[in-house]
Amino acid sequence: MKLFKKAENTQAYLKAGIMGFAGDGKTFTATEIAIGMVEHMRAKGLPGGDKPVMFLDTETGSDWVKPRFDAAGIPLFVAKTRAFVDLLTAIDEAEAEGAFLLIDSISHFWTGLCDEYAKRRGRKRGLEFSDWAWLKQEWRRFTDRYVNSNCHIILCGRAGYEYDFFEGEDGKKNLEKTGVKMKAEGETGYEPSILILMEKQMDITTSPPQVWRTATVLKDRSTKIDGKQFANPSFKDFLPHIEYLNLGGQHMGVDTTRDNAELFEEDGEPRWQKERRMKEIALDEIVELLNKHHGGTSNDAKKAKGDMLEFAFNTRSWERIKTFDFAAVSTARNALWQRLEGVEYQWVEPGNAEAYQEPQAAQDDAA
Incomplete structure (x- = not known):
């Protein structure tokens, strides 16, 4: 069997990640994309346009966005859980019965898995170095399923700061912020094909003060909107990335059936x-x-x-x-x-x- 074959676009499903701090508009923007995606599939006559959106909810966000789905005439199915095993089941059910899967927040599944592992293993002083191998291997079951599933999926995750030490002029090392990352297993942010950072903006010089949300596209593998910013983003802002997908075609993420048994x-x-x-x-x-x-x-x-x-x-x-x-x-x-x-x-x-x-x-x- 030959390893290489002629290249074709086998990315048929949206794999997006949205991160931000509290109140930055993660759930609202994810809902905007989910509703827009279903309406887009309906307009194009694509499979899945007549199916519900599945919402895996860890922080009751589904209650607040339900009226928007009702107004759009899109059925919304909800599962409120933070159990990691339910995360894997949710992808299977969404692939079989749904048009779109919205996970909010992925951070809870990772912290919940780590906390339960520590409790069951009696790690009163925190996880040990040897524990991370098992945890990361289990988490990889989800990321592999996420990338390869025949389902549009958005991961919403809480943002956290990255830090590093820098030496000052006085020779002392100071801990400084170097960036923002999604609060989940360290490599989770690499999995989405488009990664969006949501931030709340305020202008208190106006009367009344103005508040809006800005979406910054940190990564877009299609490069169509990579690095761009959108104020109060809508589905149309992300459409260039979505139109790059081979919607309705065969999806192939990464072949995880091959191994190194030899x-x-x-x-x-x-x-x-x-x-x-x-x-x-x-x-x-x-x-x-x-x-x-x-x-x-x-x-x-x-x-x-x-x-x-x-x-x-x-x-x-x-x-x-x-x-x-x-x-x-x-x-x-x-x-x-x-x-x-x-x-x-x-x-x-x-x-x-x-x-x-x-x-x-x-x-x-x-x-």
Whole structure:
């Protein structure tokens, strides 16, 4: 099977992320996009336009946006939960029965998973370094499903500041803000194809003071609106990204069915590690075989051993032979076995003596 094939756009579903602090308009904007997306699918006659929007709600936001869905004539189905296992189930149900999945807020699922793990494991002083491997592996079950699901999905997440240390003129290191990230597992923000930062803006110099929300597109893989800002954004502002999608086509995120089984043995040991050990054994067996037939330290014995090595490896240098891979050493070992023992190389497990093939030399002596 060939690995590469002719490129085509296989991004058929919207995978968006919206983050912001409290009151920045995450839920409102996500609702705007969800309603606009369903209406867009209806206008285009695309599959899913006649299905409901599914709202996975961790902070009662669905109660406040329900009137907007009612006004648009779009059924809204809600599940209020913060259990990580429900997050995976929600994607399956939305893929089968819904037109769109809105998750608000993804941050609760991550913190809830971490908190419950710490409680069940008795981590009274916080999670340990070894705990993160399991947590990240479990979380990857969701991100893989998110990227590959046949469903339009928006992740709303709380924003948090990123910090780093910088050395000041006085030589002291100061902790400073360096950016904003979504409060979830560290790599979650990389998964959406479009990532939006919502921020609340205020102008108190006017009477009355004005308040509005600004959307900044931090990432747009289509590059159509990458880096752009929209005041009180609407669905139309994000339409250039959506029109880039292969709506109604076949969706293919990342092939997660392929693995690296060929790199491991059945017991999970890395194959390179086992081959290195097997090469060391093969070299040791070659040494013992040469000593068996050409033992001693005489010049004749040394010459005979060198001749055998040159016959099998095309070199008399043992240091060079040690650089060969296991396949080359194994082939040479078999050649030496045939030359000196008169049979193919064999190793029989202890207790299975009936499978052992007597060397030709021993057969000749018995005759």
